[in-house]
Amino acid sequence: MATSFMCKTLGAACLGLSMACATPVAFAIADVIETPARPTELAPDNLLNDVERAGDRLVAIGERGHIIFSDDEGKTWTQAEVPVSVTLTGVDFGSETHGWAVGHSGVVLHSDDAGETWELQLTGIRAAELAIESQEEAIAEMEERIAAAPEDEKSDLEWALDDLLFTLENMQADLEVGPVNPFLDVWFGDEDTGFVVGAYGLFFHTQDGGETWQDWSPRLDNAQNFHLNAITQISGGAMVIAGEAGQIHVSVDDGNTWERRESPYPGSLFGVTGTSQADEVLVFGLRGTLMQSPDLGQTWTTVNTGSTATLNDGVYLNSRIILVGNGGAVLTSGNGGDTFQEYLRDDRLGLMSVVPISGTELLLVGEGGVTTTNAKGKNLQ
DSSP states (O other): OOOGGGGGTHHHHHHHHHHTTOTHHHHHHHHHHHSOOOOOTTGGGSOEEEEEEETTEEEEEEGGGOEEEESSTTSSOEEOBOSOOSOEEEEEESSSSOEEEEEGGGOEEEESSTTSBOEEEEOHHHHHHHHHHHHHHHHHHHHHHHHHSOHHHHHHHHHHHHHHHHHHHHHHHHHHHOSOOOEEEEEESSSSOEEEEEGGGOEEEESSTTSSOEEOGGGSSOTTOOOEEEEEEOTTSOEEEEEGGGOEEEESSTTSSOEEOOOSOOSOEEEEEEOSSTTOEEEEEGGGOEEEESSTTSSOEEOOOSOOSOEEEEEEETTEEEEEEGGGEEEEESSTTSSOEEEEOTTOOOEEEEEEOSTTOEEEEETTEEEEEOTTSOBOO
16 A cells, blocks of 8 residues: 555555546545645644755645745744645745745645745646647647548548547546646746646646646657656756656757657656766666666666665765655765665655755655755764
8 A cells, every 4th residue: 555655656646546536526625725734833744745945945845735944954944824735746946036836636836935935826627728728739730630631641640539539538527527636746947937747647838937837748758648757957958857657758958849768667767867967867766766877868777776665856966966765765876876875764764855955964855754864864963
């Protein structure tokens, strides 16, 4: 059975499937979208799924709409004002003050004060409507292609049209149930331009700070609508998406066009990071899987991490790379990712995200909330 901290990975899919089972549940989802997160002193101790810097501030997000921030490198935390109570899965800042958080029920939140207060920009209902509009446009374009195609090409195109129509019917049925599909990660390059990715191939883009969104999923080679778990920009400027079934997508033009890369691993990938080297990519996921590419995914090397833990997040600082995962796994490398040393924390609680803080110390978030450790993941004395 999936444990609670897996909400950003397997749990996100489980949520989508369970919500589709009964219409009354949709009303419960609507309630948590409309209900502000409840203030609690326990927020730093509960499940947290991601942590990010906003200038010198740390901002972490998690279950029940909890968002907390710290101005002293994680020693003390303050809970932010958040208009929803859904589980939040990803956070990113395009500047020191403007940040975005995403989560279940297709919510996108925005802050313009470095994470102290948040407003709702997008829900799963509007996201579904945008996706349906995009699908209807694809159907119209396919019908035009069929009308203009030679007879010997019509059959294949008609099969493709049937697939598009079938997908549209499923999307319309999902919309009737409610905002069930979660966003899983978010990336913003500045205060205007950003992307969100999620379950069942969700992929949206904004150029005006989230005031309006466009369905970007047709730009990916992902006909099966596999989950998209992580998105980031790496050294050199390229962008990379990693997801279910070995999905790896790369863009070298600021996210306008994307190419799918062949992956030597067919399982789920939950995280992606760059290194200090331009165009170098690390993707990671189930069973300690870690793959390294020096050339934006054209070629891959599987790195033996010595771990069997599912890896959820990673970060780099010069030649130092840290990966964290389930079962309290902290993997560290001091040679740019060539080799890793694993440390399993005594509590074995799942870790979802990591940021380096003062000196060589780490701030970890996950199933046990916030923890500050030394460079290898061991508790500070």
